[in-house]
């Protein structure tokens with residue numbers, strides 16, 4: 001198994017609700033999460049689920065109330081660990097008067113890089129995010145997509161092993177989103193791990209390998225996108241050729257959805273197969289009845305559907 005680049009156990013965070021009250025908001029209530037090196041990992045959750053709090057704890061910007069964890073093998077909060085992380089905050093705003101070139105120097109400085117170090121890296125990074133012709137333009141003239149790409153470029157200045165991006169495609173049009181997805185895939189191919197917080201579920205589905213769904217400060221579901229989107233009732237679609245009567249007989253022991261038949265010999269049906277044993281039994285029965293299985297596939301839901309199922313069926317206490 002790949003080495004964990006983020007590994008947190010039982011993280012809790014309570015905020016005081018206001019200055020003059022002892023009432024608390026439990027933003028995280030025992031979050032455990034492992035992000036393997038080299039993945040693009042999506043963090044999902046409705047507003048208030050605790051996503052930004054988790055990211056800020058990882059970056060040492062917010063102090064956890066309890067729990068443990070490691071970032072790049074170093075204890076949470078360790079300065080060296082944090083130095084190996086690139087970060088694009090949500091709703092970030094570049095100072096309006098800066099040009100793209102100047103913004104890179106400014107943010108490079110915040111990451112501890114000297115001016116000459118930034119100057120050495122800047123051309124290639126601006127080129128890579130498609131902004132090399134825009135370095136001398138003030139950022140307030142940039143489109144939202146250009147600003148986000150510049151934000152990603154600044155997060156890469158110190159060659160981080162892990163990049164944490166908070167809503168990188170927020171407000172970006174479809175062409176800009178496709179550019180960002182391409183960039184993230186390239187970074188992954190070069191070995192960078194990407195931790196992505198986004199409300200854009202289609203984006204997450206297209207670009208991420210794994211994801212966690214946070215709800216009410218707890219991880220409700222975590223896994224590969226395929227695991228998360230595999231239908232909970234394990235619906236399996238069969239396309240078969242042979243005698244329709246024999247097919248119906250062979251599958252009479254399992255629950256099926258309405259059959260679709262084409263002529264006398266071709267049929268498509270979705271069966272509910274709770275586990276692999278039941279699926280094997282269906283296949284055995286079909287073979288015993290001389291039915292050709294033309295196609296067989298597990299049906300998946302969209303990530304959006306899976307997300308809505310989880311968020312609407314789980315009520316956080």
Ligand SMILES: Nc1ncnc2c1ncn2[C@@H]1O[C@H](COP(=O)(O)OP(=O)(O)OP(=O)(O)O)[C@@H](O)[C@H]1O
Pocket residue numbers: 015016017025026027045046047048049050051052053054
């Ligand atoms: N500084 C703070 N003081 C008090 N409560 C806070 C503070 N920051 C966050 N919270 C509360 O903690 C909970 C989690 O907030 P958080 O911003 O982490 O959620 P989120 O999943 O990032 O939400 P969003 O998608 O809206 O950005 C919310 O109830 C929020 O109001």
